[in-house]
Amino acid sequence: MPNDQEKEAAARASLRFVRDGDIVGLGSGSTAACAIRLLGDKVKAGLRIRGIATSVRSQELAASLGIPIITFDECQQLDVAIDGADEIDPQLCLIKGGGGALLREKVVASAARQFVVIADSSKQVSLLGKFPLPVEVIPFAQILVARRITALGAAVNLRKSPQGNPYTTDEGHHILDCTFGQIPDPAALARVLSDMPGVVEHGLFIGMANVVLIGKGDKVLELSPTTKT
Ligand code: 5RP
Numbered sequence: 721m722p723n724d725q726e727k728e729a730a731a732r733a734s735l736r737f738v739r740d741g742d743i744v745g746l747g748s749g750s751t752a753a754c755a756i757r758l759l760g761d762k763v764k765a766g767l768r769i770r771g772i773a774t775s776v777r778s779q780e781l782a783a784s785l786g787i788p789i790i791t792f793d794e795c796q797q798l799d800v801a802i803d804g805a806d807e808i809d810p811q812l813c814l815i816k817g818g819g820g821a822l823l824r825e826k827v828v829a830s831a832a833r834q835f836v837v838i839a840d841s842s843k844q845v846s847l848l849g850k851f852p853l854p855v856e857v858i859p860f861a862q863i864l865v866a867r868r869i870t871a872l873g874a875a876v877n878l879r880k881s882p883q884g885n886p887y888t889t890d891e892g893h894h895i896l897d898c899t900f901g902q903i904p905d906p907a908a909l910a911r912v913l914s915d916m917p918g919v920v921e922h923g924l925f926i927g928m929a930n931v932v933l934i935g936k937g938d939k940v941l942e943l944s945p946t947t948k949t
Pocket residue numbers: 747748749750751752803804805806815816817818819820821822825
């Protein structure tokens with residue numbers, strides 16, 4: 721089954737975690753966009769939710785569908801955040817940030833009572849690391865940080881825009897895409913990266929997912945920290 725149908729099925733399955741009156745974290749990327757569109761349909765049909773968006777792009781999409789958008793000025797906690805992932809390991813550790821929104825995505829997920837991850841089956845891996853790990857850096861430090869991450873054994877590339885300039889995140893930072901090949905201890909690497917001056921955030925999401933919904937063929941697998949594969 722094409723990935724698009726698996727993404728759509730996972731996104732549709734996430735709707736049952738959203739209740740009337742909820743504040744919902746709106747993820748970024750193509751799978752999250754499916755969920756936003758489906759939520760838009762529900763809002764048109766009467767569902768009352770408010771959204772906090774993880775990117776300008778998702779904010780614009782949600783607003784165009786009539787989903788009211790708020791900021792942290794208006795809320796302390798989200799009821800649920802729904803977002804995609806680039807890789808998901810058996811412990812439900814994630815690599816995120818392929819779309820460049822990892823910083824806001826992690827902030828929003830951290831503020832949600834439930835973090836629901838939606839993905840197609842190509843994202844399920846036995847070990848994280850084939851997908852280049854996005855590391856968001858302040859431009860001033862990017863060369864220094866790139867050298868330090870290279871010394872850890874990764875191939876490091878500064879993400880570029882289609883025009884060839886450094887890609888700039890919604891928060892004005894740059895992204896280093898770091899290919900480790902395999903990351904045997906994601907938590908240890910997460911600590912090393914978090915401790916590196918100049919790193920704003922990295923795309924390892926450890927112990928954050930409460931539910932992972934994976935479209936697989938014509939089914940949707942539901943994984944949670946107690947049902948890890
Ligand atoms: C954006 C992300 C996305 O959730 C991730 O890249 C998955 O994207 P897609 O659903 O398009 O495969 O982390 O920063």
